[in-house]
Amino acid sequence: MLSFPNAKINLGLNITEKRADGYHNLETVFYPINIKDAVEIVDATETSCRIHGIAIPGDANDNLCYKAYQLIKNDYDIPAQQINLLKNIPVGAGLGGGSADCAFVVKLINEKFKLNLSVEQMEDYAKRLGADCAFFIENKPVYAFNKGDEFEKCEVDLSGWFKVLVKPPIHVSTADAYALVKPQKPLQSLKEMIHLSPTTWKDKVINDFEQSVFVKYPQIHQIKTSLYDAGATFALMSGSGSSVFAIFNEPVKLPELEKNNLVYYNI
Template sequence: MLNFPNAKINIGLNITERRADGYHNLETVFYPVNIKDALEAITAPQLNFQSSGISIPGRVEDNLCVKGYHLLRQDYDISPVSIHLHKHIPIGAGLGGGSADAAFFIKLLSDMFGLNLSIDQMENYARQLGADCAFFIQNKPVFAYGKGDEFKPVSLDLSAYKIVLVMPPAHVSTGEAYRGVKPKPVNQSLQELVALPVTEWKHHIKNDFEESVFKNHPAIRGVKAALYNAGALYASMSGSGASVFGIFEELPDLSHLERENEVFYDV
């Protein structure tokens, strides 16, 4: 069985407070985009995991798909599977690729073994794997709050625009990003601000990670500036970086960025 986990971008990201459990409360808008991995599973004598495409760091047993299998195996008598993940979504990009793989794998296992898991059940499993994993179960634009795993629907459709995403040759760890940010309450919630016209977003919607990340990674700052110079209505780093996206009325020519960066057009 095969499916195609997609990435997400963050439209705005406010870190509002540090929690007693060590996490941070935040608010953001998750929006799905058309950059995809390919994920396949078939029944096998024993569980195994293989990957191709972009190299995936870390141990196999720490991969979120493998962890997702073990999570469902605790509650359901499912057979071992052979997993193949073709990795196309950039890693360390703020695009949620690993979380998407985990959530789509939960959906794949539910279909493959006829578990008929409900949306709530799948989201609850996904939340145990990562703060943004649960978003990818329904995979629709949401206002996310709490740790980033509580959602309210938002009416947001950017299909009339062209979204271009640029991945510079940089890697920003989530830990690095959080160390450089100072939580503070917001005056106006993103849930309200995202309802403004896209042409107004650059005056009102920000990503709290940008200030410190840009200091440590000036190339990322340069990509954002280049997108505005190319005519973006709004440009922002996604999540904790390193990718930056721009929203345009027409597809821009970013050939000057392609020499040193990976550019994804019309996502």
């Protein structure tokens, strides 16, 4: 059984406070985009995970897809599976590729073995694998808060815009990004601003990670500047980086960025 996990971007990201448990509370809007991996589960004599495409650091059996299977296996008598993952979503890019992969494995297992898990039950499994994993169960735009694992429906639609994503050859550690950020409550909640026209988002809808990440990786800042120079209505780093996305009124080509970076058009 085969599925195609998609990436996401963050339309704004405010780190609002550090929690007593060491995590951070935040607010963001998760928005699905059309960059996809492929994941397959097939019957096997022993459960394993095989990864193809873009290399992922570490043992394949430490992958979130494998952990998703084991988590459900603890509660249900399901047979061994070989998990085949074709990795296309860039790693270390703030696009949630690993989170998407494991969430889609949860959905595949539910469908293949007719477990009849509800959306809420699948989200509960996904939350145990990572803060943003549960978003990919329903895979619709949401306003996310607390650790990024609590959701409210968000009526934001970018289908009428031409969207570009640039992934430089830089891997940003999420842990390092959090270590350098200074939590603070925004003057105006992203929940309110996201419903305004994207033409008003510049300098209002922000990503708190940019300040520290741009200092360490000025190339990422330059990409954002280049996107605005090319006529973008709005541009922002996604998650903790390193990818930067932009929305334009019309199709655009970015030859200067294409020379040294991976550019996706109309995501």
